[in-house]
Amino acid sequence: MDNESQRPRGDDRRGFLKRCCAGAIGGALVLVPLTTGMGLLLEPLRRGAGGGQLVRVATLDALPADGVPRRFPVVARRVDAWTTFPDSQIGAVFLRRTSDGAIEAFNVACPHAGCFVDFLPAARTFHCPCHNSYFTIEGNVATPSSPAPRPLDSLAVEVRNGNEIWVRFQNFLSGRVAKTPAA
Amino acid sequence: MKGAFDWLDHRTGWRGWLDEILFENIPGGASWRHAWGGAVIFGLGVEFITGFFLWLGYSPSSLTAWESVYYIQDHWAGGWLLRGVHHFMADALVILLGLHWMQLVVQGAYRAPREINYWVMFGLLLFVIGAATTGYELAWDQHGYWGSKVRLGYVGLAPVVGPALQKLAMGGPDLGSYTLTRFFAVHAGLFPLGILALLVIHAAVTRRHGRFSPPTRSEASVHYWPDQALRDGIGCLVVLAAVIGTVVWHRSAGQGTSPGAYLGAPADPFDRYDAARPEWYFRWLFQFIKYFPGTLEVWGAVIIPGLVLAVIFLMPFAGHWKLGRRFNVVWMCGIALSAMVLTFISLRDDQRNTDYHAAVASALRDAQRARVLASAPSGIPATGAVTLMRGDPFTEGPKIFAQKCANCHRYDGHDGTGKIPKGAQSASDLKGFGSRKWLAGLLSDPASTNYFGGTKHRTGKMVKFVNTDVAKFSPDDRANLEKVIAAISAEAQLKSQAAADQRDAAMIAQGRALLQNGMRCTECHQFHKPDEDATAPDLTGYASRDWLVRFIGNPAHADFYGDHNDRMPAFGADHVIDAQDIGLVADWLRGDWYEP
Numbered sequence: 155m156d157n158e159s160q161r162p163r164g165d166d167r168r169g170f171l172k173r174c175c176a177g178a179i180g181g182a183l184v185l186v187p188l189t190t191g192m193g194l195l196l197e198p199l200r201r202g203a204g205g206g207q208l209v210r211v212a213t214l215d216a217l218p219a220d221g222v223p224r225r226f227p228v229v230a231r232r233v234d235a236w237t238t239f240p241d242s243q244i245g246a247v248f249l250r251r252t253s254d255g256a257i258e259a260f261n262v263a264c265p266h267a268g269c270f271v272d273f274l275p276a277a278r279t280f281h282c283p284c285h286n287s288y289f290t291i292e293g294n295v296a297t298p299s300s301p302a303p304r305p306l307d308s309l310a311v312e313v314r315n316g317n318e319i320w321v322r323f324q325n326f327l328s329g330r331v332a333k334t335p336a337a
Numbered sequence: 338m339k340g341a342f343d344w345l346d347h348r349t350g351w352r353g354w355l356d357e358i359l360f361e362n363i364p365g366g367a368s369w370r371h372a373w374g375g376a377v378i379f380g381l382g383v384e385f386i387t388g389f390f391l392w393l394g395y396s397p398s399s400l401t402a403w404e405s406v407y408y409i410q411d412h413w414a415g416g417w418l419l420r421g422v423h424h425f426m427a428d429a430l431v432i433l434l435g436l437h438w439m440q441l442v443v444q445g446a447y448r449a450p451r452e453i454n455y456w457v458m459f460g461l462l463l464f465v466i467g468a469a470t471t472g473y474e475l476a477w478d479q480h481g482y483w484g485s486k487v488r489l490g491y492v493g494l495a496p497v498v499g500p501a502l503q504k505l506a507m508g509g510p511d512l513g514s515y516t517l518t519r520f521f522a523v524h525a526g527l528f529p530l531g532i533l534a535l536l537v538i539h540a541a542v543t544r545r546h547g548r549f550s551p552p553t554r555s556e557a558s559v560h561y562w563p564d565q566a567l568r569d570g571i572g573c574l575v576v577l578a579a580v581i582g583t584v585v586w587h588r589s590a591g592q593g594t595s596p597g598a599y600l601g602a603p604a605d606p607f608d609r610y611d612a613a614r615p616e617w618y619f620r621w622l623f624q625f626i627k628y629f630p631g632t633l634e635v636w637g638a639v640i641i642p643g644l645v646l647a648v649i650f651l652m653p654f655a656g657h658w659k660l661g662r663r664f665n666v667v668w669m670c671g672i673a674l675s676a677m678v679l680t681f682i683s684l685r686d687d688q689r690n691t692d693y694h695a696a697v698a699s700a701l702r703d704a705q706r707a708r709v710l711a712s713a714p715s716g717i718p719a720t721g722a723v724t725l726m727r728g729d730p731f732t733e734g735p736k737i738f739a740q741k742c743a744n745c746h747r748y749d750g751h752d753g754t755g756k757i758p759k760g761a762q763s764a765s766d767l768k769g770f771g772s773r774k775w776l777a778g779l780l781s782d783p784a785s786t787n788y789f790g791g792t793k794h795r796t797g798k799m800v801k802f803v804n805t806d807v808a809k810f811s812p813d814d815r816a817n818l819e820k821v822i823a824a825i826s827a828e829a830q831l832k833s834q835a836a837a838d839q840r841d842a843a844m845i846a847q848g849r850a851l852l853q854n855g856m857r858c859t860e861c862h863q864f865h866k867p868d869e870d871a872t873a874p875d876l877t878g879y880a881s882r883d884w885l886v887r888f889i890g891n892p893a894h895a896d897f898y899g900d901h902n903d904r905m906p907a908f909g910a911d912h913v914i915d916a917q918d919i920g921l922v923a924d925w926l927r928g929d930w931y932e933p
């Protein structure tokens with residue numbers, strides 16, 4: 155079949171109109187099905203950052219008086235796609251009493267890559283086992299060799315009903331200098 | 338720019354490929370007849386695209402399938418349109434391919450050397466039907482689940498290989514998550530690959546022999562672009578418009594069910610579903626099988642349809658003779674006509690079947706309710722949406738009542754689900770039980786069949802008291818009675834009466850005082866103060882959830898009818914109904930279920 159020499163040489167205006175229409179219709183036929191799926195595809199970009207969930211974490215008497223941080227799990231309502239888990243562990247925090255009597259809360263996730271930090275009581279520092287970031291007891295980066303880009307992420311704390319410690323729990327994007335909510 | 342194209346063309350020859358497609362020779366001129374092919378390929382393309390996007394949000398397991406589809410339709414922007422297009426385009430493809438096949442038979446386009454093309458084309462129809470059938474079940478709603486159960490049952494009827502084939506399709510001894518994973522793999526993997534393979538063969542073979550054109554066309558041949566392309570494009574546009582129009586119309590006619598293609602209540606293997614019907618292109622088979630009862634079923638379901646298919650496949654050979662071609666056309670007309678007649682009979686029978694109508698109404702109610710429950714703030718639990726339905730008094734209460742209570746009791750004259758029970762009513766009508774209206778009725782006509790009329794209490798002390806003493810009440814006494822009724826009814830703490838109970842708090846307080854001192858009720862009934870001599874049911878917390886659950890559990894308990902109990906069984910104490918079901922029917926009778 156030799157098509158090379160049989161390029162169309164029809165009446166230019168009518169042929170042009172036909173080609174335009176065919177092209178336009180073809181374009182619509184491709185675009186319409188694609189757009190029906192765009193909502194689904196791009197949905198994760200649409201959701202805004204939430205302000206975090208206020209969760210009851212511990213009682214005041216569970217915290218030692220000497221300001222040593224203690225780790226507590228955060229149990230709250232979690233939504234995963236279409237499933238709602240009413241009481242599920244969504245993370246963990248370190249709570250400690252500061253020198254001026256306030257309560258401080260840190261997200262256990264290391265701001266470098268998200269691993270969970272430990273507290274070393276002997277050295278009174280936080281340590282991340284993945285890439286060896288060290289943080290002071292106030293949460294600041296302790297050594298120049300620590301790869302963490304920012305201090306441990308602190309969270310808002312409220313004391314309710316006399317001795318209940320409530321934390322506004324949130325996760326933040328790892329690897330960044332700025333503390334950006336991850337939602 | 339041209340330089341870049343030239344560079345690419347030198348290495349790949351893309352211009353040659355484009356020329357082959359765009360400037361393909363169409364003998365006999367551009368015609369609408371050729372638009373079939375374009376429309377089918379377009380339809381398949383749309384299915385691939387929409388299918389991929391649906392794949393981004395769908396999860397094939399018995400705990401997540403319905404849930405993910407519900408989310409796609411109700412929570413994702415445009416999800417309803419996406420699934421709707423996918424669903425109705427499948428129907429459109431079946432129609433297009435069916436009509437295309439009929440056209441091929443009429444024009445004898447299967448004749449040598451185009452036999453392979455004919456078989457490929459018919460194979461395409463079967464693959465599309467296969468994809469549609471496997472896709473139907475993936476939503477794992479009541480409709481898809483029970484339809485598949487029936488279909489897989491027929492697979493099991495096939496001689497020799499039937500049972501093994503059925504197990505392979507189900508992924509085990511029964512329908513479950515493995516059925517979904519297998520059906521999904523076949524639906525999204527096997528059939529699409531098969532369809533692509535058939536299309537490639539079809540294109541290759543068509544190129545080889547040139548497009549078929551009936552001998553009557555005499556125009557000069559043209560190129561595909563732009564004349565035929567335009568016709569193809571318009572044909573596709575018509576199909577797309579029809580499909581989208583159907584989806585949009587369906588959304589407005591959906592009556593509160595999930596928008597887009599129909600989504601019933603979540604599949605429940607233990608909840609019988611009487612509204613199951615196959616898709617429209619299998620209706621004829623559904624009806625046909627009815628004429629082959631018992632052991633003859635395999636003939637109607639497998640053997641005869643198989644023979645009909647075999648004749649269709651052999652049409653190219655019959656087509657060698659003129660008589661054979663005539664026979665083929667007659668056979669095709671016969672099939673089309675029988676299918677239409679059988680479908681019509683089936684639809685007409687359904688239209689006359691009141692039980693089927695009741696089942697469809699019930700299914701629609703369940704579908705709407707599932708959507709309401711799933712969108713509640715507490716969300717869908719990890720055990721799946723079906724547990725929401727099973728724990729819902731609005732859904733389960735009527736079913737339990739119909740099964741266990743409606744032999745004697747009634748609910749607004751029926752059995753709770755709308756059907757009228759066959760036997761006589763021999764216990765009270767429980768609609769509005771505990772409400773002021775219900776109690777007022779009890780205290781004016783207790784011997785009616787809607788209260789004690791069907792029981793031995795008809796001749797008991799309560800009836801005597803109402804008919805002799807209450808009947809002679811003065812207007813002042815009647816006013817007091819009204820306060821007493823409000824006070825007793827307030828014990829129930831009915832959700833529907835909450836506002837009225839709060840508004841009439843003063844009257845209720847007076848009624849309480851009257852009950853304890855003044856009205857004669859406490860001669861037999863106990864009310865908040867312990868009374869050893871009480872011989873009638875305790876009015877403390879009357880018709881409250883706790884009271885009702887204990888009452889249904891054991892009406893012959895000293896707190897209730899004691900030794901005076903007539904025939905009501907001790908549903909809890911004798912383990913006739915389990916505790917969860919007693920709770921569900923009690924909540925339903927009290928009007929206590931989730932509302933948004």
